Amino acid sequence: MKKIFQLGLVALVSVSMSETVMAQIGSPFIHDPATVMECDGKYYTWGTGGSGLVSEDGWVWTSGQSIPRVGAAPDMIKIGDRYLLAYSSTGGGLGGGHAGAIVTQFGKTLDPKSPDYGFPPESRDTVAYSVADEDCDAIDAGLILTPEGRLFVTFGTYFGFIRVCELDPATGKRLESFGEDVNIAVDCEATTMIYHDGYYYLLGTHGTCCDGINSTYNIVCGRSKSPTGPFIDNVGRDMVEGGGKMVLGCRDGYTGAGHFGRVVVEEGVEKMSFHWEADYSMSGRSTLAILPIVWRNGWPEAGYNVKDGVYEIESERRGYALEIATEYVRMAGGRGMGGMFGGGGQQQANTSIPFQKLEDVIGNWPKGNIDVRVIDYQFRPNQKWEFVAQNEGALGTPYYKIVIAGTNRALAATAGKELTTVPEFTGADEQLWSVDQLTDGTYRICPKAVPGTTDKVCLISVGDSNASLGKFDFNDVNCKWNLRQY
8 A cells, every 4th residue: 555645330348338337336435455255145345444344235335344453455365164364554654654564363254243253362463574674565465375275475565575475374374484575576566366277366556546536556467387476477577577467457437446356256257356546436535346357368357347238148159149039020121132133223322221120110029028039130129138237236246127228128037947028127136137247258147036946047048049047157158148239
C-alpha cells in the first residue's frame, strides 16, 4: 500500500461493459481487500484497518464485523477446516516509517455470530519483519498453499524488494529451515501467488495508490516453475528487474485495480477479487470488485461480466444459436436466383432490404409458453435475447432477466430440468440467470433455481438442435456458450 504525494456490426461481449456490472453493489467500500472467502454460505473480506464486508450471495455487500487486530492489507486462506489470516503491523509508510511485520493467526470460522468465532492470541506469530532502513517493507501479505501442501507468504512494497518465505501450514509459523527471505520482484506491491497448469504466478500491484481518481494502480504478473522464482513475464523480463505482464488496469468509470485475490469456484470457473481505487459511480470511493479470470496463452487476465444489451446466444458446440421455436416467417423482397443469372433484375438499382422486425412476426407466435431450440443464426427476432442485470446475484455476477428483445417473454427453467419461455417475466427464481465467463472465455448460463429440485444445472446444447438443462462440466463443449452483441 504505497502512499503518494505528488468488430463491424458484430462484437464479442468483451468489447465494452456497462457501469452496473463492473463492481459489487450495496455498500462495497473497502481498501486493500483480502481474498474473498466463503464460510457457511456467506462471503467475507477485510481491508486495511479491519474494515470488513459480508455478502449473502457474493453480489450485494454490506459492512460487517471486523476481525480483531487485522492491521493493514490483510489476506486469508483456508487450510483444512481453519482460516489462516495474515496481516501487516505498520510498515508501508504508515506512521511515517517502513519498519513493519507480517503476522499470522488461525481461526475456526468467519461468522461473528458463531460460538467458535475468534482468532486466539496463542495462534499469533510474526513470520517476517523489516526495519526502518532495510531494502524491504514488511506489509501487504499474500498467502498460497501449493498443490503439495506447502505454505508461502509474499510481502513488500515499492520501498525495496518483494520477498517470499515459507510457513508451516499446521501452525502458520515461519519454517526456520527455509532460511533467509528470497527477493522475487521490485517496483510493485500488494503481491500474492497462484498456481496454474504447472506454473506459479506472482501477481503484484504496480503504479500509485491512495490518490482517488488520480491513482494509477494496475495488476501485473510473471510466472515461475518454483514458488521462489525467478518470475518471468511474457516477454522474458524478470520481475526482480521490474518486469510484469498486465492483468488489469482501468476500465471506463473505474480506476486503480489492486490487491488481487483468486477464488476458484470449480474447474473452469475462477474469479479475481480486488479493489478499484476509485469507482466513479460511487463518489470516487475505493470499492470491492470481482471479475472472471480468463486464461489466454498461459496467462491470466480479467474477464467481463455481461453488459445489459441484446445478444445472440451461440452454442460453442457447433455455432448454432438459441431461439424460441416459432414457425419460420419468410421475408418479402430480394432478387433471388433470377437476379444472379441473367434475369431482368440485373438492370434494377440496388436497394437496402430492412431486417425482419418483431412486429412482422410476433402475431404468429403462440400466446402461452414457447419451447426453445438451437439452429443457424439469421438475425431474426426470435433469436435476439436481451440481458438485463437485476439487483441480486451470485459470486461476482448479478442475476439477469433474459427475454426476447422487445418483449417481456422470458427464458425460464421448468420442473424436470427443461427450458421454456414464459409470456411475462415475473422475477421468479427460475427466470433469473447467472452468467459466468469461464477461464477459456466462453460463458456458463445457469438458472438461480429449478422448480422441484435443488440440483445445480446450466444451459446445455443437446445434439445439433436441442437445448436443455444439465450438470456443468467444463470439459463438455455442450455447456459452453458465446454471447455476441449487435
